[in-house]
Amino acid sequence: MTTLDEHTVRHVAKLARLKLSDEEVRAFQEQLTAIMDHFALLDEVDTTGVEPTAHALAIDNVLRDDVVQAPLPTEQTLRNTPARHGDHFQVPKVLNQESS
Amino acid sequence: MVDAQIAVRPIIGLEIHVQLLTRSKMFCGCPVRFDDPPNSLVCPVCMGLPGALPVINRRAVELTILTGLAFGGTIATHTKWDRKSYYYPDLPKNYQISQFDLPLVSNGHLDVDVGHGEHRVRIRRAHLEEDAGKNVHDVGGHTLVDLNRAGTPLLEIVTEPDLRSAEEACALCTGLHRLVTYLGVSEGNMKKGQMRFEPNVNVAIEHDGVEYRTPISEIKNLNSFRAARDAIDFEIDRQVAAWHEDHSYVLGSAPNENRGFDADRGVTEFQRDKEAAQDYRYFPDPDLVPVNVSDAMLNEIRQSLPELPDARTARWVKDHSLSVEDAATVVGHRATADLFDAVISAGGPPAIVIKQFVNVWLSHAKQRGVTIGDLGIDPERMAELAQIVADGTISKTAADRVAEIMLARNRFDAGTEDASDTVTPSVARTLPTTKANNAARCPSPLALAKELRLLQVRDTAATDVWIDEVFAANEQAVQDAMTNPKKRKAAAGFLRGQVMKKSQGKADPKLVGELIDKRLTGSA
Ligand SMILES: [Zn+2]
Numbered sequence: 001m002t003t004l005d006e007h008t009v010r011h012v013a014k015l016a017r018l019k020l021s022d023e024e025v026r027a028f029q030e031q032l033t034a035i036m037d038h039f040a041l042l043d044e045v046d047t048t049g050v051e052p053t054a055h056a057l058a059i060d061n062v063l064r065d066d067v068v069q070a071p072l073p074t075e076q077t078l079r080n081t082p083a084r085h086g087d088h089f090q091v092p093k094v095l096n097q098e099s100s
Numbered sequence: 101m102v103d104a105q106i107a108v109r110p111i112i113g114l115e116i117h118v119q120l121l122t123r124s125k126m127f128c129g130c131p132v133r134f135d136d137p138p139n140s141l142v143c144p145v146c147m148g149l150p151g152a153l154p155v156i157n158r159r160a161v162e163l164t165i166l167t168g169l170a171f172g173g174t175i176a177t178h179t180k181w182d183r184k185s186y187y188y189p190d191l192p193k194n195y196q197i198s199q200f201d202l203p204l205v206s207n208g209h210l211d212v213d214v215g216h217g218e219h220r221v222r223i224r225r226a227h228l229e230e231d232a233g234k235n236v237h238d239v240g241g242h243t244l245v246d247l248n249r250a251g252t253p254l255l256e257i258v259t260e261p262d263l264r265s266a267e268e269a270c271a272l273c274t275g276l277h278r279l280v281t282y283l284g285v286s287e288g289n290m291k292k293g294q295m296r297f298e299p300n301v302n303v304a305i306e307h308d309g310v311e312y313r314t315p316i317s318e319i320k321n322l323n324s325f326r327a328a329r330d331a332i333d334f335e336i337d338r339q340v341a342a343w344h345e346d347h348s349y350v351l352g353s354a355p356n357e358n359r360g361f362d363a364d365r366g367v368t369e370f371q372r373d374k375e376a377a378q379d380y381r382y383f384p385d386p387d388l389v390p391v392n393v394s395d396a397m398l399n400e401i402r403q404s405l406p407e408l409p410d411a412r413t414a415r416w417v418k419d420h421s422l423s424v425e426d427a428a429t430v431v432g433h434r435a436t437a438d439l440f441d442a443v444i445s446a447g448g449p450p451a452i453v454i455k456q457f458v459n460v461w462l463s464h465a466k467q468r469g470v471t472i473g474d475l476g477i478d479p480e481r482m483a484e485l486a487q488i489v490a491d492g493t494i495s496k497t498a499a500d501r502v503a504e505i506m507l508a509r510n511r512f513d514a515g516t517e518d519a520s521d522t523v524t525p526s527v528a529r530t531l532p533t534t535k536a537n538n539a540a541r542c543p544s545p546l547a548l549a550k551e552l553r554l555l556q557v558r559d560t561a562a563t564d565v566w567i568d569e570v571f572a573a574n575e576q577a578v579q580d581a582m583t584n585p586k587k588r589k590a591a592a593g594f595l596r597g598q599v600m601k602k603s604q605g606k607a608d609p610k611l612v613g614e615l616i617d618k619r620l621t622g623s624a
Pocket of ligand 1: 125128129130141142143144145146147251
């Protein structure tokens with residue numbers, strides 16, 4: 001049984017931009033530990049000689065030709081946005097953005 | 101600031117983003133264009149709507165492999181796609197599709213030369229990913245998002261920290277720019293942000309036999325060669341100064357940093373500690389299946405790899421006896437270099453063709469803000485113009501005049517219809533852009549020379565008349581040439597030039613020289 005320590009839970013919460021109370025940290029520690037344990041069942045499978053894979057499907061090379069297709073009309077693109085400014089999406093102010 | 105006992109050795113690596121020249125985006129069919137109205141080049145895939153499925157653009161994969169081959173990289177036979185966590189609204193999926201542990205290209209190298217011989221820079225990897233859109237900050241306390249650029253294919257190239265100065269780093273950036281534009285894999289338009297640089301910089305400081313290494317700074321998102329050079333230079337000085345101030349400013353004791361560059365003030369500024377770096381939590385993208393590069397695919401792309409500038413220069417030097425300097429003026433631009441080869445194939449004498457390329461065609465092209473190929477003169481005509489100079493039918497000066505008329509007539513006759521595409525979107529398969537229909541319109545240089553009465557006059561009597569007139573009008577120069585040893589050479593040269601001018605370029609320069617020399621030495 002792998003018990004997730006409190007530090008890991010707080011780290012994951014931070015990465016997910018979640019603010020947790022101490023109580024919630026304890027609750028998630030328990031729940032996440034249970035989830036991790038469940039997946040740990042997979043460790044019991046003997047994978048000797050099985051090639052690692054990154055995908056569940058036995059297919060590869062699904063490629064498309066470099067052909068342009070019509071984009072959506074801007075009105076349709078913006079239709080469901082809760083806030084817009086001209087033809088821009090309007091979102092809460094982004095702080096300290098770093099490039100991708 | 102730097103005392104005598106220390107030696108400073110900069111250690112620099114680069115991450116370079118190159119926008120690939122595709123028509124459509126990386127994972128959807130939206131067009132890749134610049135400056136369109138906001139959110140007009142968007143679909144459910146690049147908007148990140150739930151349920152939309154990305155499909156890989158084959159061309160982007162091919163362009164990446166082509167670039168990898170050109171810098172001597174190893175092409176992966178098996179590669180996959182990963183999601184990299186991302187938290188800003190300019191990529192609304194909440195992740196960026198990239199390649200983590202199985203990049204399309206690994207290893208490779210580029211050579212830089214900043215005046216003390218070639219230095220090899222190893223390339224660690226090159227992978228494909230998608231660009232983000234654009235956030236417009238601070239509009240009425242909000243951020244505005246334009247997703248037109250979201251999903252544009254980017255090639256990210258990562259070097260080993262083999263660069264030893266800002267100058268070398270800058271040379272690598274410009275060299276890579278030359279390569280990708282030559283290959284036609286990118287337009288390389290810096291103003292449109294099609295190439296962006298992120299240097300990693302630290303310094304090894306040797307002090308009393310001990311080496312100290314400063315923490316590594318990553319300078320984010322530089323979009324010009326100059327910014328790259330200036331930012332690195334500043335950063336080297338800053339780190340050395342920081343170490344002088346506090347000797348605990350070393351790797352391990354002080355954190356690595358991300359820094360931004362303020363081009364107006366020429367300084368880098370702290371953004372955040374790398375210790376607080378986000379965990380990107382890469383994991384395989386379940387929406388995209390792996391790409392296996394077959395031998396057949398690899399061979400086909402290898403076939404399309406053009407002769408690269410270095411090899412081409414070597415060939416020209418060997419086969420056509422060009423100087424490296426002359427070759428360099430033409431070889432860097434692929435269509436121009438292709439045209440040069442075509443003119444030689446059409447029978448143009450290389451020594452004269454290269455001079456005409458540099459002195460005549462290139463300068464006309466520059467005046468018009470286009471490339472030589474865009475001038476619309478076909479290679480046969482260019483070859484003919486060089487031939488009639490080589491066989492003495494017309495002089496070099498007359499050739500300049502003929503070229504001008506060729507262009508004028510060509511333009512006049514051709515009208516404005518061929519506002520040609522200066523960029524060819526396809527890889528390697530495109531040969532120089534000689535428009536077949538121009539061949540008929542472009543006047544023959546020989547016919548033009550006849551029409552304009554520019555045929556060289558090798559008639560001694562006629563030449564003597566021009567010389568008489570020039571000598572009469574320039575007595576001082578004649579005096580200098582005959583009596584003043586210091587001025588003799590310059591004065592004689594001046595007189596020859598005047599005679600050529602008087603003859604409107606028709607006189608045979610060799611004959612003019614002989615006749616003038618005879619008179620000056622009194623042997624006439
Ligand atoms: Zn799209």
